[in-house]
Amino acid sequence: MSNEFEQFQDAFFEEAAEHLAIVEEGLLQLERHPEDLDLLNKIFRSAHSIKGASGMFGFDAVAQFTHKMETLLDLLRSGKKSVTPGLTDLLLKSTDCLKTLLDGVKLNAPVDDNVVQRLSTELAAVSAGEGERASASSPTAVAEPPASSGGAYDIRWTPPEWLFRRGLDPLQIFKELARIGRLGRVNVDTSRLPDLNNMNPETCYLSWTMRLETAASPKEVESVFEFVREDGELSIEAVAVPDSAPTVSGADVQREAKSATLEISEGGPKSIGEILVESGAVSKEALERALSQQKRVGEILIEQKAATPQQIEQALQTQRQMEAAAQAKKADTASIRVDTAKIDKLINLVGELVITQSMLSDLGTRFEMGQVHVLLERIAQLERNTREIQERVMSIRMVPIGTAFSRFPRLVRDLAAKLGKKIQLVLSGEETELDKTVIEAIGDPLTHLVRNAADHGLEMPEERLDNNKPETGVIKLNAFHESGNICITVEDDGRGLNRDKILAKAVKQGLVADGAALSDDQIHALIMKPGFSTAEQVSDLSGRGVGMDVVKRNIEALGGTVSIKTVLGKGTTFTLKLPLTLAIIEGMTIRVGRETYIVPMLSILESIQPKPEAVKTIVGNGELIDVRGIYLPVIRLYEVFNVQPEYEDPAKAILLVVETEGERVAVMVDEILGQQQVVIKSMEQNFRKVQGIAGATILGDGTVGFILDVRGLLEIARQEAAAADAA
Amino acid sequence: MGKTALVVDDSPTMRQMVAFTLMNAGFTVIEAEHGKDAVKKIAGKKMDIVVTDLNMPEMDGIALIKELRKSADFKYTPILMLTTESAVEKKMAGKEAGATGWIVKPFNPDVLLKTIAKVLPT
Numbered sequence: 108m109s110n111e112f113e114q115f116q117d118a119f120f121e122e123a124a125e126h127l128a129i130v131e132e133g134l135l136q137l138e139r140h141p142e143d144l145d146l147l148n149k150i151f152r153s154a155h156s157i158k159g160a161s162g163m164f165g166f167d168a169v170a171q172f173t174h175k176m177e178t179l180l181d182l183l184r185s186g187k188k189s190v191t192p193g194l195t196d197l198l199l200k201s202t203d204c205l206k207t208l209l210d211g212v213k214l215n216a217p218v219d220d221n222v223v224q225r226l227s228t229e230l231a232a233v234s235a236g237e238g239e240r241a242s243a244s245s246p247t248a249v250a251e252p253p254a255s256s257g258g259a260y261d262i263r264w265t266p267p268e269w270l271f272r273r274g275l276d277p278l279q280i281f282k283e284l285a286r287i288g289r290l291g292r293v294n295v296d297t298s299r300l301p302d303l304n305n306m307n308p309e310t311c312y313l314s315w316t317m318r319l320e321t322a323a324s325p326k327e328v329e330s331v332f333e334f335v336r337e338d339g340e341l342s343i344e345a346v347a348v349p350d351s352a353p354t355v356s357g358a359d360v361q362r363e364a365k366s367a368t369l370e371i372s373e374g375g376p377k378s379i380g381e382i383l384v385e386s387g388a389v390s391k392e393a394l395e396r397a398l399s400q401q402k403r404v405g406e407i408l409i410e411q412k413a414a415t416p417q418q419i420e421q422a423l424q425t426q427r428q429m430e431a432a433a434q435a436k437k438a439d440t441a442s443i444r445v446d447t448a449k450i451d452k453l454i455n456l457v458g459e460l461v462i463t464q465s466m467l468s469d470l471g472t473r474f475e476m477g478q479v480h481v482l483l484e485r486i487a488q489l490e491r492n493t494r495e496i497q498e499r500v501m502s503i504r505m506v507p508i509g510t511a512f513s514r515f516p517r518l519v520r521d522l523a524a525k526l527g528k529k530i531q532l533v534l535s536g537e538e539t540e541l542d543k544t545v546i547e548a549i550g551d552p553l554t555h556l557v558r559n560a561a562d563h564g565l566e567m568p569e570e571r572l573d574n575n576k577p578e579t580g581v582i583k584l585n586a587f588h589e590s591g592n593i594c595i596t597v598e599d600d601g602r603g604l605n606r607d608k609i610l611a612k613a614v615k616q617g618l619v620a621d622g623a624a625l626s627d628d629q630i631h632a633l634i635m636k637p638g639f640s641t642a643e644q645v646s647d648l649s650g651r652g653v654g655m656d657v658v659k660r661n662i663e664a665l666g667g668t669v670s671i672k673t674v675l676g677k678g679t680t681f682t683l684k685l686p687l688t689l690a691i692i693e694g695m696t697i698r699v700g701r702e703t704y705i706v707p708m709l710s711i712l713e714s715i716q717p718k719p720e721a722v723k724t725i726v727g728n729g730e731l732i733d734v735r736g737i738y739l740p741v742i743r744l745y746e747v748f749n750v751q752p753e754y755e756d757p758a759k760a761i762l763l764v765v766e767t768e769g770e771r772v773a774v775m776v777d778e779i780l781g782q783q784q785v786v787i788k789s790m791e792q793n794f795r796k797v798q799g800i801a802g803a804t805i806l807g808d809g810t811v812g813f814i815l816d817v818r819g820l821l822e823i824a825r826q827e828a829a830a831a832d833a834a
Numbered sequence: 835m836g837k838t839a840l841v842v843d844d845s846p847t848m849r850q851m852v853a854f855t856l857m858n859a860g861f862t863v864i865e866a867e868h869g870k871d872a873v874k875k876i877a878g879k880k881m882d883i884v885v886t887d888l889n890m891p892e893m894d895g896i897a898l899i900k901e902l903r904k905s906a907d908f909k910y911t912p913i914l915m916l917t918t919e920s921a922v923e924k925k926m927a928g929k930e931a932g933a934t935g936w937i938v939k940p941f942n943p944d945v946l947l948k949t950i951a952k953v954l955p956t
Contacts, residue, residue, distance in 0.1 A: 111943045112851050119847040148891075155889045156845040159918060162940035163851060170940075272903070274912040274934035276955060283952055334935035334953070 112163055119160050120213050121444065126153035127209070128513045131202050134195050135516045141190035151180040157205070166212045169205070172223060175230040176201050182234055194233065199517070201226050258320070259291075259346050260328055265314035267338040272309055275335060283331045288321025318346075443543055445503050453499045460492045501691070502540070508586045508595070509537030511546050515557055515584060522561040529568050529579040530561055536586035541593045541687055548665055549595070549683065552658040556597040556681050557582060559655075564601035564679055574676065576600070592667075592709075593685050600678040604671070606630045631671040635659040663767060663818075666692060666709060684709070692787060694814065696780040696806070697763070700750045703806060704776075705785050705814045712764045712771065714779060719758040729827055732762060732773050739764065740824045743775045747799055747823055753777040767817040772824055774815070783807075787814060799823055837954070840876055842866045842898060843887035843916065848939075852885055852916075855943040856950075869893025873901060883954055884913040885937070885946075888924050896924070896931045903932035912953035 133150040140146065158173035176198065182188040204226050211218035262284075266277060284290055299312045306312075319328065325343060332341055383389040402410075405419040414422075467485050470478065512534050523530040565571075565580035572578055583598040606627055613619045613633045635655045659669050667685035686692060686709065694705035721733045722741060730741040741762065745752035754760040754777055762773040785804040790797055801816035839861040843849040853863045864881070866872035868890040884902065888895035895915055902908035912934040917925050925936055934953050937946060 111855070115847050115851050115854075118850065122845060122847045152844065152889050152891060156848070159887075159916070159939045160845055160847045162918075163848070165940070271910060273929070273932050274910050274953065279953060279955070282956070331952075338929075 116164055119164060120209065122160065123157050123209055126157050127202060127206055128510075129153040131199065131517055132513060134199050134202065135520055137190055138192065138195050138520075144184065147180065147184040147190075151177065151184050154180055161209075164212075166209075168218075168223070169208045169212060172201070172205060172208055172227060175227055175234070176205070179230055179234045188233075197226070197229055197233065201230060258322075260319045260321070260325070261316070261342075261344045261346050262319060262328070263314070263316045263340070263342045264332070265296075265340040266311050266335055268310045268312075270311040270335065270339075273334075277311070277313070277315070280331060280335070284317075284319055284328075287323045287327060287331070288319045291318035291320055293317040314340075443504065443506070449499065449503060453496070453503070456492060456496045456499060460489075460496060463489050463492055501542075501687070504542050504544075505540035505687075506543050506546055507537060508539050508541055508546060508593075509534075511550050511553060512537050512584055512586075514550070514554070518554065518557060519561060519582060522558065526562065527567065528561065528565055530565060531579050531581050533581060533583045534585075535583070539586040539588060539593060541586075541685065545593075545665055545685055545687075548661065549685065552661045552683070553584075553595065553597065555654055555658050557584070560597055560599040560601065560679070564599035566602050588687075589684075593687055595683040595685070596680055597683075598678065598680040603675040603677055603679055604631055604634070604673040605675060609633055628671075631673060634671075635669065666707060668709060691784050692814070693782065694785045694804075695763075695782055696812065697761075697776040698778040698780055699744045699748070699776050700752045702748070702750050703780065703810070703812045704744070705804060705812050706763060706765065706774070707801075707814065707817070708782065710765045710767055710817045712766050714761055714763050715773075716760075717757055717762055719756075722757045729824065732757070734764065734773070737771075739771050739773045740821075741773045741775060742820055742824050745775075747820070765817045765820075767821060770821055772817075772821050774820065785812070785814065836860050836862050837882040838862045838864070838880075839950075840864050840866065840872060840881045840884045840886075842868065842872045842885070842890070842895070844868050844890040845887070848887065848916070852946065855946050856885075858943075859947055867892075869895065869898035869901065872898055880907045881911060883950055884908070884911060885916065885950075886913065887916045888921070888928060896927050899928060899931040899933050910955075912950075912955070914949060914953065 130150050130153050133146050133153070137143065137146055137150070154173055154177045158170050158177055161169040161173065179188070179194070179198065183190055183194070188194070204222055207216065207218050208223065210216040264280075266275075270277065281290065281293070294316045296314045296316070297312070299314070300306070301312065321328065325345060328343055329336065335341070384391050384394050405414075405423065408414040409416055409419060463485065467482075467489065470482060470485060474482070515534070516532055519530050519532040522528075560582050561580075565582070566574070566576075568578045571580065581600050583596070585596045585598070587594055610619070610625065610630050610633075613630075613636070614621050618633060618636055619625065635658070662669050662683055662685065665685055667683055670682045670684070671679065672682070673679040692705075693708040695708055695711055697704050697706060715734065717732055722730060723733070723738075724730050725738075730743075731738040732741050741757065743752075743755075745755075752760070757775055760775050760777055761779060762775055763779075764771055764773050766772075787802040788804060790800060790802055793803070799816055799819040799822075800813045801819070802814045803811050804814060806812045837860065839853075839856045841849055841853045841856065841863055842865075843852065844867050849865055849867075853865050856863050861882075864875050864879075866875050869886075870892040872886070873893070886895045886898055890898075893901070899913055899915070902911065902913060913932065915925070915928045915933045915936045916939055917928070917936045918939050928936065935949065937949050941949075
């Protein structure tokens with residue numbers, strides 16, 4: 108029906124998601140402020156917008172369901188019903204249901220009709236009584252004109268006096284009538300026209316009688332008067348006409364109407380059945396009968412015993428999955444909404460860049476050595492332009508983290524109800540911007556942390572009171588920028604981590620040796636060890652082990668780090684440190700022989716120049732270095748990449764201590780060159796995956812520099828140790 | 835000179851659909867998010883037609899229609915409101931405020947253009 112509108116579907120889904128978030132957030136706030144009318148209006152408007160637009164795309168299930176929500180919301184905002192926890196709960200559940208309905212049309216995801224049905228009934232039930240008002244009031248009843256015999260109509264029309272004041276014009280009506288038929292005699296009645304002194308030029312004093320000869324139905328004729336018929340006086344009477352006008356039989360009109368609907372409903376080329384029906388050769392009923400006898404491929408195969416029903420069912424399921432996957436893939440090519448101000452600024456900057464470039468080429472055509480200072484000035488300007496453009500382009504991909512935070516009020520509310528705890532969620536820094544991909548990727552780890560904080564971090568209300576803490580526990584989510592990174596903290600004021608219990612458990616799990624001297628930080632890091640999580644729960648230990656290793660892995664995959672701060676009995680803070688974007692990293696450039704490599708800054712802990720005796724070779728562990736009492740494996744980068752180094756003696760070279768996934772390793776290099784931002788170019792896309800290398804970049808002098816993959820290097824160290832052992 | 839249209843809707847999707855249809859039909863379109871935005875954007879301008887949603891933040895459609903009818907530039911300009919089947923009261927209020935006509939959502943581009951043709955002065 109609305110093919111031309113299809114291109115707006117993506118925009119609609121994006122908008123609907125925003126409205127859903129507004130509705131959900133609003134309902135959660137409404138629980139605390141049931142009297143807030145502005146809030147109710149806002150929620151209502153969002154629901155209303157979803158309803159209106161979904162109807163435009165023919166998503167009727169969505170539109171109908173939203174209409175039911177809207178009806179209830181309307182009763183609430185008009186004060187005909189008051190906000191109760193039961194109602195907000197129902198509306199929240201309905202919001203979830205609406206979400207699945209929207210996903211249903213967007214991704215072809217399965218929708219549980221029972222849930223939809225149950226909620227629809229419930230919504231209708233609570234809105235009943237007062238609800239009738241919303242649906243029952245039909246427009247001022249107009250006597251349905253007698254059924255048409257086709258031919259002609261006598262029309263008498265006295266428009267309302269204020270016709271002109273609503274931007275209407277009788278002339279429009281006559282033109283419209285003339286379009287659908289032939290206007291015969293038109294008589295104007297001027298009897299109500301006052302004399303000039305008393306006449307108000309904005310008032311309509313006229314009325315008309317006319318005859319319209321047309322094949323149009325009475326409904327069509329009436330629709331010409333659509334905007335005025337409820338107010339003035341209008342009568343439309345069908346009259347028999349002598350054979351002057353071409354008469355069309357009712358049956359013909361009907362057939363025309365039928366074929367018209369067929370044409371509209373079908374987008375692609377017509378099937379033979381449709382064409383036959385249209386031409387009148389076959390009735391629609393006959394066609395349907397014939398079609399119902401046609402068998403599907405699956406049925407035929409089963410009949411011929413070529414396949415079992417199970418096989419067919421399985422194949423059908425695979426087909427459905429493939430369709431869903433294809434849909435999901437399509438939906439995955441997401442768009443991003445960018446503030447026009449950002450684009451305008453960018454265009455301005457490009458303009459400046461072009462000016463600088465033309466100034467430079469102008470200088471180049473007639474350059475003399477005396478102008479070197481001018482040249483340097485221009486180059487500095489070019490640099491400034493480039494940096495600014497880079498920043499602006501990056502900012503296009505930046506979205507506020509609030510979108511990732513928005514799911515938590517609901518999550519915490521539901522968790523609190525389920526766990527029987529009192530929890531207050533405090534969000535701050537929602538406006539902090541970061542890369543859209545990063546935002547999408549941190550959703551799950553964050554959810555995990557918040558869930559853990561609610562589940563294991565916070566105590567039950569009684570326990571809190573016993574410990575002289577307020578009954579309501581607090582979970583704080585905060586985001587902020589810090590030296591080119593973004594930090595997200597998840598903080599609770601619960602019981603904190605118990606280092607002794609963690610240590611005891613880790614020893615039992617064989618993760619650390621009995622009696623090992625570990626710092627607090629190292630002990631807390633244990634809960635993120637893969638082995639720690641799969642173990643059975645120790646009930647009085649905060650039990651944060653569940654899936655923490657997954658959180659850490661996800662964050663590290665984004666080039667970030669996770670750190671823990673905890674005070675026993677006071678609470679725990681998890682800090683996620685993430686790069687602003689995945690496309691550019693802050694790197695340390697290092698040199699080995701004549702090659703330059705880049706090490707991601709985030710993974711570097713320190714650099715040292717060891718004493719000769721600090722480096723030892725231990726059987727089974729390869730080469731190790733003693734860093735203040737802790738032994739770290741040493742990786743000689745020149746060996747890994749097979750280049751000629753300047754130094755082969757660790758005491759002369761420099762060792763970079765890098766960390767990933769809680770493991771540390773010392774990487775031996777010749778020299779540290781400096782720190783710079785580098786743009787990551789993928790190895791896989793341009794060459795192939797190389798172990799130990801995360802990607803490549805183009806250096807200032809135009810050569811290619813490799814970005815080291817610290818995790819891959821650790822892997823290499825392990826393999827070498829094993830190989831050395833075997834030898 | 836082509837015709838000009840003011841399209842007011844707080845839903846960007848709806849607004850774009852209406853604006854897009856009108857632009858394809860040769861209109862120059864001014865888009866506004868709500869009544870206040872519309873009033874600001876049309877200051878000192880005349881439009882050939884106004885299409886407005888009713889439920890909007892800041893200033894809703896009814897208030898906008900009243901406001902427009904007060905100005906000499908919009909006294910006789912056709913104003914169409916976007917309504918839904920069930921919002922009969924809103925429609926009546928809109929008419930009282932001076933709306934010329936209405937388009938019931940959901941509609942297709944054809945209906946939109948036909949309805950506009952019905953009220954557009956020639």
